[in-house]
Amino acid sequence: MSAQHAFDYHAAFSRTLGWVTTLELQQLRHKRVAIAGAGGVGGVHLLTLARLGIGAFNIADLDTFELANFNRQAGAMMSTLGQPKVEVMATMARDINPELDLRVFPGGINAGNVEDFLHDVDLYIDALDFFAFEARTAVFAACARLDIPAITVAPLGMGAALINFLPGQMTFEQYFGIAGKSDADKTARFLVGLAPGTPLRHYLIEPHRSDTPHRRGPSTPMSVQLCAGVAGSEAVKILLKRGRTWPAPHSITYDAFLNRHIHCWRPGGRYNPYTRLQVWLVSRYIQHQAAIAKKSGPAQSDASQDTMSRILDLARWAPSGDNEQPWRFEVRSETRLVVHFLNQHADNLYNYAGRPSLISLGCLAENLRLAASRHGWSMAWQYQPQPPGGLLQVDFDRDAAQRTEPLCEFIALRSVDRRPYRRVALETRQKLALEQALGDEFRVCWLEGTRARWQCSRLNASASRIRQGLPEAIRVHRRILDWDHDYSTDRIPVRAVGVSAPTRGIMQWVMRQQKRAEFMLGQLPGGTLAAQLEMELLPGMQCAAHFMLVRNAPAEPDDPSASIRTGMALQRFWLTATKVGLALHPSVATLCFAYYGHHQASFSRDASALPRARRLALRFDRMCLENNVIPELVVFLGRIGTPLPQPAHSRSVRMPLADLMMENSTPNPG
Numbered sequence: 001m002s003a004q005h006a007f008d009y010h011a012a013f014s015r016t017l018g019w020v021t022t023l024e025l026q027q028l029r030h031k032r033v034a035i036a037g038a039g040g041v042g043g044v045h046l047l048t049l050a051r052l053g054i055g056a057f058n059i060a061d062l063d064t065f066e067l068a069n070f071n072r073q074a075g076a077m078m079s080t081l082g083q084p085k086v087e088v089m090a091t092m093a094r095d096i097n098p099e100l101d102l103r104v105f106p107g108g109i110n111a112g113n114v115e116d117f118l119h120d121v122d123l124y125i126d127a128l129d130f131f132a133f134e135a136r137t138a139v140f141a142a143c144a145r146l147d148i149p150a151i152t153v154a155p156l157g158m159g160a161a162l163i164n165f166l167p168g169q170m171t172f173e174q175y176f177g178i179a180g181k182s183d184a185d186k187t188a189r190f191l192v193g194l195a196p197g198t199p200l201r202h203y204l205i206e207p208h209r210s211d212t213p214h215r216r217g218p219s220t221p222m223s224v225q226l227c228a229g230v231a232g233s234e235a236v237k238i239l240l241k242r243g244r245t246w247p248a249p250h251s252i253t254y255d256a257f258l259n260r261h262i263h264c265w266r267p268g269g270r271y272n273p274y275t276r277l278q279v280w281l282v283s284r285y286i287q288h289q290a291a292i293a294k295k296s297g298p299a300q301s302d303a304s305q306d307t308m309s310r311i312l313d314l315a316r317w318a319p320s321g322d323n324e325q326p327w328r329f330e331v332r333s334e335t336r337l338v339v340h341f342l343n344q345h346a347d348n349l350y351n352y353a354g355r356p357s358l359i360s361l362g363c364l365a366e367n368l369r370l371a372a373s374r375h376g377w378s379m380a381w382q383y384q385p386q387p388p389g390g391l392l393q394v395d396f397d398r399d400a401a402q403r404t405e406p407l408c409e410f411i412a413l414r415s416v417d418r419r420p421y422r423r424v425a426l427e428t429r430q431k432l433a434l435e436q437a438l439g440d441e442f443r444v445c446w447l448e449g450t451r452a453r454w455q456c457s458r459l460n461a462s463a464s465r466i467r468q469g470l471p472e473a474i475r476v477h478r479r480i481l482d483w484d485h486d487y488s489t490d491r492i493p494v495r496a497v498g499v500s501a502p503t504r505g506i507m508q509w510v511m512r513q514q515k516r517a518e519f520m521l522g523q524l525p526g527g528t529l530a531a532q533l534e535m536e537l538l539p540g541m542q543c544a545a546h547f548m549l550v551r552n553a554p555a556e557p558d559d560p561s562a563s564i565r566t567g568m569a570l571q572r573f574w575l576t577a578t579k580v581g582l583a584l585h586p587s588v589a590t591l592c593f594a595y596y597g598h599h600q601a602s603f604s605r606d607a608s609a610l611p612r613a614r615r616l617a618l619r620f621d622r623m624c625l626e627n628n629v630i631p632e633l634v635v636f637l638g639r640i641g642t643p644l645p646q647p648a649h650s651r652s653v654r655m656p657l658a659d660l661m662m663e664n665s666t667p668n669p670g
Ligand SMILES: Cc1cc2nc3c(=O)[nH]c(=O)nc-3n(C[C@H](O)[C@H](O)[C@H](O)COP(=O)(O)O)c2cc1C
Pocket: 317, 318, 319, 320, 321, 322, 323, 356, 357, 359, 360, 363, 414, 415, 416, 418, 491, 492, 585, 586, 587, 588, 589, 651, 652, 653
């Protein structure tokens, strides 16, 4: 330290004067505060109190910094990864006040050192990990025994929850009552006690991230900063004995997200009947979320895989009609892949002229290209028809100029959302990004406004009415709907279809038997009304817009490569929608029946199906012409919009990569 930059306590902390007197600053300088935990809140507590001018600290933590601490912990930086938290924080605090008297407990707190940790201490501030119940109980019990004021300010959501345990008042155990309880019970009691009146659930957007069994919970950097502000203010009041402090059973929460200050008083603490009811409800909620967390979501790729496997592992998240994943992968060499494509349009009437399956193959091709860019590989493809499917030969090339495509990050996060969306209009920048994503071969026609959305919704409802009652469609629906899983690897989970629970219940009963479904949906007047309303009319109006993807110039009729390029453009469009915060729902059935209507193609043994498809085709043509679009050039239909904030708890996932792999069929040159 040069003489020019010599430390001077008064100069360093004089700007607090006014809010504290000169005498009080001196008093703070001679106080000792114990802080257990030097991570999220503990680290910021220490730095805040050091800047307040407190002269002595006892700090304890047995952990080292890791990447998962970066979102909130003051000492977590690239330069401190792997270093003990107490040492790093002691260095940072001494950088603020080199005269600090710091006692460091790098082994954490245990029954053997708790008295030593609290020796000479004027105030204890709890900053232990949320789930460190044993150590927390031991320190608070010791504080009560030694008449040391103790406070806990817990970071909850985007707020801070304060409880003071002051000498002679209700103790920690009398308030929370967690001794001898199971971990789940302790969690519920601690959570309810901390913020009994705060409706945190209202904005915990992914509740299953509270992983109680693994002692992990979501956190924010804002909450720890708020906590340190609250703890510093309470420290001033307690240490200087002025201002009002509320001891337990009072709890005070400030929630910055809800803009609410909540002061609760729960006489009796753990015995309070309302608290007990809340603990019971929260326990059930935690159990429910733990069950959801167990179910599979998008899998993490395995770091030990080779480059080709990692590309395939990401690319397999491509969407496909009915989640059929009509592809199998044969790795021919380190950089050559052959995708065996199965186009089974004979037994799926939605796969008109095999186009939706080829479009899905295009989505996969685009995913392969994007996933390869992550590894600095470019990609070229070639398609050879081999009825009923074909072979997509993909050659990768190491390319020094290849940069990771930003859309990569959204491949496994993109998912069809069949629920109603918010009705806010698309922003100009969103539209622009989506239009650019399509490239030169395609354009998008937006169908916005109430009239256009109603026109599309009615068209989709008509398509729905045609398909719901057809024996051929019922057979497909019975095959592709998964009634047993919320995350289905090879079908569509029924909870992701977008109908209400009562309609789902009726659907399940109706669909159990083919004959019953044919009668109820095909013969009974109004049999498909609920499905039309819930799957087409309501969501069709509850969105920002419908859209048509349109080819700029005609392609050779039924050129498979043209459909693959459609799929590539569609996938870029869909991933861009995810990137700019929009949800998307295809309406390919309308396009499918319009195609049958145009081509007078027989597609059902129900004689009334074709005339209805012809009428639908006429209405579709009228809508296209009103929008200056040539009907034959429309390659995809759907609706788009800002999703509601509640995340879906059901989606199609994918078959494991191992199940999609084929043996290399080329003869071994050796
Ligand atoms: C070419 C194609 C056509 C599709 N058509 C429809 C459709 O008409 N209605 C629908 O609800 N979903 C449709 N989907 C969405 C798929 O059902 C969905 O992508 C698949 O089940 C996988 O689910 P995910 O997108 O949530 O990963 C279509 C997808 C593709 C690629």
